Amino acid sequence: MAKKNKHIKTNAIRILETEGIPHELLERDLSEEANAAADGGLEADVYKTLVTTAGTARNYVFVIPVLCELDLKKAARAAGEKKLEMLPLKQLTDVTGYIRGGCSAIGMKKTFPTFLDVSAQSKPAIYASAGKPGFQMKLAPSDYAKVTDAPFVDLCK
Numbered sequence: 001m002a003k004k005n006k007h008i009k010t011n012a013i014r015i016l017e018t019e020g021i022p023h024e025l026l027e028r029d030l031s032e033e034a035n036a037a038a039d040g041g042l043e044a045d046v047y048k049t050l051v052t053t054a055g056t057a058r059n060y061v062f063v064i065p066v067l068c069e070l071d072l073k074k075a076a077r078a079a080g081e082k083k084l085e086m087l088p089l090k091q092l093t094d095v096t097g098y099i100r101g102g103c104s105a106i107g108m109k110k111t112f113p114t115f116l117d118v119s120a121q122s123k124p125a126i127y128a129s130a131g132k133p134g135f136q137m138k139l140a141p142s143d144y145a146k147v148t149d150a151p152f153v154d155l156c157k
Helices: 011-019 072-079 089-096 118-122 141-148
Strands: 024-027 047-053 059-065 114-117 126-129 135-139
Touching: 011 135, 011 141, 047 072, 047 089, 047 126, 059 072, 059 118, 059 141, 072 114, 114 118, 114 141, 118 141, 126 141, 135 141
Parallel strands: 059 114
Antiparallel strands: 024 135, 047 059, 126 135
16 A cells, blocks of 8 residues: 655655655555556556666666566667667666665766656656655656656657
8 A cells, every 4th residue: 555655765855855846755565566656546657767778887767667668779769879788787776876676767876868758748747766665756757857857758669
């Protein structure tokens, strides 16, 4: 069951608060199906953060619906690269500062070029990791794009 939680402070939440971006922080029971929106929203409104690499120190972040698979060719085109690969999981924490299941495009150790799937544009709100496993933030896609400087791009297969 989801519940609102105002006590956790992750880098992502601190940045949203500093920028004055309206959001809700939601905690979900990790035993629930991972793709279910925390407050009963549609599964199609839940977005995941994927980190890719085009070589040493060239990382890119893609935020796509959990129901979709990242098209690496479309992603590479958006990033202006010939080829992208998924960042190996063992490098995720070192590169982003986040762990698997809690990775957010907001508040990474470094700012990487970020892209948000075009499907988010038509939604009043999306759910994305708040920077810690079991926590999601609900916010307007335009605000997510603004805080991450992410263009809306077609990224799914």
